[in-house]
Amino acid sequence: MSRHSVGVLGSLRATFMRELLIIWRSPGDMVNPLMFFVIAVSLFPLGGDPSPAYLSGIAAGVVWVTALLAVMLSMESLFRGDYEDGSLEQLLLSPQPLYFHLLAKVAGHWLLTGLPLVLLSPLLAMMLAxxxxxxxxxxxxxxxxxxxxxxxxxxxxxxxxGLGRSGLLLAVLVLPLSIPVLVFGTGMVQTALAGLPFTGLAALLGALLALALSLAPLAIGAALRISVN
Amino acid sequence: MWQWLYKLGSPRHFYEMTSTFLPWLTFVTYFLLIVGLVWGLGFAPRDYQMGDNYRIIYIHVPLALGALWVYVMMAVMAAMHMIWNIKVADMVAKSCAVVGVSYCAVALFTGAMWGKRIWGVYWIWDAKLTSFLILFFIYIGVMALRSAFDSETSASKAASVLTLVGIVNLPIVYYASVWWNTLHQPPSRLSLSAEGANPPEIWIPVFFTGFGLIGLVFLLVILRTRNEILWRERRAQWVQDLVKQELSRA
Known part of the structure; x- marks a missing residue:
């Protein structure tokens, strides 16, 4: 079989399925961010004030900030294994456009680490009154x-x-860039609590997603080429 | 014109060209800063509302503008480094990060001092303040990333990518914080009330310190870049000749 016989769509599906399989086979990568999310959220009533009046005021911010941190901590599994076993180099060398590979990879990663956070969020929202x-x-x-x-x-x-351990450095790089998402996300909850329509803010979040979908893979690709170098 | 630009891309020519105009730049910068500061701090009239507190504008406003503007310069340099692989562009970008983060820090500090006297608090989560704090964080991120790499080439490329990601993000951060601020707090009149109403005696010194602090940006960036050139080219013959020449003169 010639390597060109795999089309863009085929390679996209292959990368996507591979990402799902990798996470599925190491359940820790999927479960640990969720556990972090639950534990970190439950620290706030313990460290602050357990009264519902206080908690409901900070609930949106707490859920969003911990979700942000959980997403960041889950990123380690996206490229680390591939970098160590050399499959990242194969990905960069593949004849199909890297842009789509990366989109598929991030989509697979989100489906098994990001989406569970979304689904778990009402439970935590309930605990925070x-x-x-x-x-x-x-x-x-x-x-x-x-x-x-x-x-x-x-x-x-x-x-x-490529730096070995990236935990804290990753936080320093990524957290400032994530602030707009956090601001619009918590803003949506606060507007809804004030009884106002929140669709405008949802549209802004959608716009940020569209921007990130179109530009981020380019930056990820450039960054990977530097790291694999 | 193009040839001149092309030559600037060579570390050696950059070093030699800046040697010729560095004394002039130094002189002009010091002149503007001294005139502006003496005039602004010593002779400009007192503001009828804020008294002497308003005098922070002579330093704070140019510093804040400078901090933003250095980021833009750093991003242009990062793009040039990514696209044409110009090493000098990266050295300038590296110097920009240090100068920018210092300007940002001093702008935040002087702002806090002014805020304590006028608003009664050092810090408010106002859109402008918040977006400057985030600009400060982004500068720190670029510097942290650069220092994390052992190899100079990887460090420069990675810092360039992050700088470019940051420039896409900065306008979003600004609008996000404006939106967030107007959502949560009543809009506060934080600007120096009605700028047009101030007499020229107050405003002219601002131009002096403003251009002086911009001159200082160039001065500091060029000086740092020259050091960087000497360090990275330390094995080149021309640098060794230069060092020998300087040593024999001393």
């Missing part, structure tokens, strides 16, 4: 925001994958 009308904007915001965070985190991870 967030009023029920805010569940929908919280989940919608996370649904639109976590893929963007994944794409931004992938840029940071691609830049630092």
């Amino acid at each position: 967030l009023p029920e009308q805010a569940y929908a904007p919280l989940m919608l915001g996370l649904l639109l925001g976590t893929p963007t965070l994944n794409l931004i985190g992938a840029i940071g991870m691609a830049l630092t994958v």
